Amino acid sequence: MEVFAVxxxxxxxxxxxxxGLVAERADLRDGDVLCVASTVVSKAAGRQADLDEYTAGEQARRIAEAIEAVAGERKDPRFAQAVIDESEEVLTEAPFVLAVTRFGHITVNAGIDRSNVPGADLLLLPEDPTGSAERLRADIREQTGADVAVIVTDTSGRPFRLGQRGVALGWAGIPAARDWRGEHDREGRELSATVQAVVDELAAAGNLVTGEGAGGTPVAVVRGFDFGDHAGSDSLYREEDSDIVREALREWSL
Structure with missing residues (x-):
């Protein structure tokens, strides 16, 4: 398997x-997996905003005050309002805002970016990352003839670990996960709980070569990946009724 940046x-x-920008710079082939940073998807869709567009409500002001009290960091209440507007639910308000986006991803500040946004204060996540991946896949096929999979990626932290890694927000042309349940290990024992988040792993692989910061590039190609003869699943975000961490956070915040 090869992974290289565009x-x-x-x-x-x-x-x-x-x-079109990618097709001009990459010799894409059938079976390639295109990992595209959500930043460029959002920029192309005009998902930029200025703080002056937001009027902070009571919850936003409370969040800003709570963060300052707990973390000693001044948070603009208008930024907190932007996070609220982009969220289905706010799970924690301090020392940081952990929010559920409208498409199911759970991340700090609803994934709103304040860096590398020319001419604006904020860059919002794509409204529908999977829909964006489907359109990119169709456009690539129309322009190049190549049948590729597309993963819209972002970087995100993980509980109990330091640092950021690539994750998938939306995908098309590939199942989200390999489902190993019902198969057997080397000792012949049946697997009952193993579901491999393939699109997250490919997003992380792409992030290794795209890099972070000013020197990075937003698109990577994974070539030669073989999904294998396994059952596929498009489920990636945990259902609420089985998400014990989300439930615990709700109880803690009461």
Missing amino acids: EGLPEVRPGDDVA
Whole structure:
């Protein structure tokens, strides 16, 4: 398997054809997996905003005050309002805002970015990352003839571990997970709980070569990945009724 970055991509702006920009710079082949950072998907879709567009409500002001009291960090209440507006639910308010996005991803500050946003204060996550992945896949096929899979990625922390790693927000042309349940290990024991989050693992592999910060590039190609003869699943986000961490956070915040 190979993983390589697509070099030479320009700064993406609202209305840009991301598929076209990638197709001009990468010799894509059938079976490739294209890992595209959510930042460029959002920029092309015009998902940029200024703090002046938001009027902080009571919850936003309370969040800003709580963060300052607990973490000693001043948080603009308008930023807190942007996070609330992009969220289905706020799970924690301090020392940071942990929020459920409208498409099911749980992350700090609803994934809103304040870096590398030319001409604006904020960059919001794509409204529908899987829909974006499906459109990119169709556009790539139309422009190049290549049948690729597409994963819209972001970087995110993980409980109990330091640091960020690539994760999948949306995907098309590939199942989200390999389902090993019902298969057997080397000792012949039947597997009952193993589901492998393939799109997250591919997003993390892509992130190794795209990099972070000013020197990074937002698109990577994974070539030669074989999903294998396993059952596939499109489930990635844990259902609420089986999410004991989310339930515990709700109880803790009461």
